[in-house]
Amino acid sequence: MSDTKKIDPRTLKRREAIIAAARELFCEHGLAGTTLEMVTAEAGGSRRTIYELFGNKDGVFEAVIRDCTGRITSVMSDLEMSDMPLRAALIHYGETLMTLLTMPDTIRYMRLFLAEVPRFPKLGKVFYESGLMTGRRYIASYFERQMSDGNFPKGNPWQAAVFFSSLIKADYDIRQMSYIDWEPQEKDLRSHVIAAVDMFLRGHGLDPEKMTS
Amino acid sequence: MSDTKKIDPRTLKRREAIIAAARELFCEHGLAGTTLEMVTAEAGGSRRTIYELFGNKDGVFEAVIRDCTGRITSVMSDLEMSDMPLRAALIHYGETLMTLLTMPDTIRYMRLFLAEVPRFPKLGKVFYESGLMTGRRYIASYFERQMSDGNFPKGNPWQAAVFFSSLIKADYDIRQMSYIDWEPQEKDLRSHVIAAVDMFLRGHGLDPEKMTS
């Protein structure tokens, strides 16, 4: 009564259960390889309800992708505005970014999503802009602040963010998408991030040696 | 009689026609969305022949991916050993790399391939190592030579190659895979490559200003 529309709490629970089950199954077997029968087997309930809530199979897929996007976004948003010194902050950002990007779930979501982009062009924008770009926007605004505070040479903060995240992610994403069940060692990730940050700093005329926090 | 096995020229022609048709259709509609009926409609001939030559539908897919890999590799191999000055050579490499990576076909191949990796893990290795890594190996050996010739600070040529190609490709690949029918402007690519090369040089302690060819 408080809201314009009353939503049965059962509906919400069903919705969540179905999306969760479908997400796992889609990632595991692909969209075409998953039947709605499998989804109900996992989520409980009956196919009837799926059609009631999502219209059809594509509706379920769309809901799953939006859910995955939200998950990535929420992790990205956890990037903390740090008041550490520049180099330490960048290393911190880099490691957080890599942790997220190399998570098996992230990789699975990306594969699933990319596979179906041609049939769902609209979802492309959603996933890329709301999901993947969240971190980049955050980093760009960080550089913008550092530039105006005089901690970083003035220039195009957006380009700096692009170069920074490119150096950080290198081709770990593509490689992980290509190799099933391969995951980089945390140790390697760390040293990669440090090397990338230092190269980034030198690339902007800063000397990492003098910035050891 | 000259070879161990005689291959009917008809077979070869059929093979090529089927792969070409399947490649286009798979890229357009995905693997699941393409029926072998559609393939024969496009390639001519009959389904019978497909089964004769490829065993089953998965066999066709595998052949298509190998074909795509070969196409990418062959373009990558066209990277010419240049005896230009360092900066000019890197810009040349960068532009060639980007031209290849942003070609609509390359993007379509990658999407197609990534979508099905989980079912064809072996193809992952093939596509990544024979296809995508060809360019990187080439660049790494280039840096190795430049290092021993004293044109480039000594260090790890492989890491240099990773950073170089990461800066060059940035996230054009992911963005193009996410956005259907979007293509970067050639003008933007050029300026991006130059900015990336200069940042790369500065990151290795070289001054691009003094290297204008």
Next chain:
DNA sequence: GACGTTTGGTACTGGATAGTACCATAAATA
């Protein structure tokens, strides 16, 4: 030009599954 292999075309089988219809039941609401 005769022989053997490869291909085309058609028709069939078997299995799988998206989507629908319907009724009974469980849960919320008043």
Next chain:
DNA sequence: TATTTATGGTACTATCCAGTACCAAACGTC
């Protein structure tokens, strides 16, 4: 408690498609 709404379950339909069988025709080989 009565009424409404969402859900479960089952059974059905309609379709689509991979894979197979078979025969006749085209082509390459010798």
